Amino acid sequence: MFTEKDITRFRSETAGVKNVVHLNNAGSSLPPDIVRQSVLDYLQEEMTYGGYEVHAKYFDEIEGVYDSIARLINAEASEIAVLENATVAWSAAFQAISFQTGDEIICCQADYSSNYLAYLHLQKRLDVKVRIAPNDQFDQVDVAALEGLINETTKLISIVHVPTNSGLVSPVEAVGKVARKHQMLYLLDACQSAGQVPLDVEQIGCDLLSATGxxxxxxxxxxGFLYVSNRIKDQLRPAAIDLHSAEWTATNEYRFRDDARKFENWESNFAGILGLKKAVDYTLETGIEDIWNRIQHLGALLRQKLSTLEKVTVHDVGEVKGGIVTFSVTGYHPDQVKNHLKEYGINISWLGTPNARLDMEARGLTELVRASVHYYNTEEELDQLVARLGLL
Ligand SMILES: Cc1ncc(COP(=O)(O)O)c(C=O)c1O
Known part of the structure; x- marks a missing residue:
């Protein structure tokens, strides 16, 4: 458990907390100073000495990102590809699956819009069927019902760990048990959970996992990054190819790399990758279990404080809830709420139906305000948010 002294140190290592009350961590969190400084220094050196030369100088450190991410999720370094964002990572995996007409994909109500759009896009080309597993009494994916949807044409189970629009933490390990039992390919969107919730791909039992930095x-x-289990890597055929992901072995022959990096391509934002490595190392040093405990505490506290406000309705679902706190304020559009808070230096965000259509429509919601806490936030910051909302 973090002490007050720990929190003070985390904040002293995060310049942004002096300027803003940052409760938009599910959008993009404030980086630790070491991350920001590494990126700035790297860019400065690139400008001064040349991009290829600076890459050569930092080669070993940059390559260390694979080990760091592997440690974070209990994988092998060879099972990690570093990519531009979670969408690119997720799509790289999805597009590499050899779907045939008649195949079925099982997803969940909390699915992210871009993922569902990818299913629809595939449907335009191949007549695949998308089956949405219903929710249980906690408004999270009903694992028994999901298992009931599996049949001989099921090709993929694709679910979201922490959705974009609620505090929900999906029962991913229970889904993993089902996937393993039926030997189903299991793709997990861990975009909002990486760095928030401890991730152990062996325990979860997923074959593929995507995340953002x-x-x-x-x-x-x-x-961002993609995890590709060694168990299934040979089943996947990347949609894109270049001289980094494959070797041109003879005029009419090529061979893909043997590791997850067959999903990468040659040119990359190495300043960003170095920053990602520093961020993952910072998370590992800070301790993901303590981070998760602190986020759960702050999330629950914020929900409780918000529930004391007459005009506020909290909308989070799920048996286990994390740091994403969603609510509505009677008489105010979320954009007005966001702008009101901005005047007091408080950052939050808001979401509409297009961000998670299945879930928003099923719950009769059109828009939501989203305040997302991280471990470096303080209880005083939550009080400030609640006090300013009370002025509406
Ligand atoms: C659940 C979920 N999946 C995927 C994404 C896409 O992540 P990125 O913007 O890094 O591509 C988001 C972004 O908010 C998300 O909330």
């Missing part, structure tokens, strides 16, 4: 990992924007 800028959210709970506190990394730079434009960074």
């Amino acid at each position: 800028r959210k709970y990992l506190r990394g730079p924007r434009g960074t």
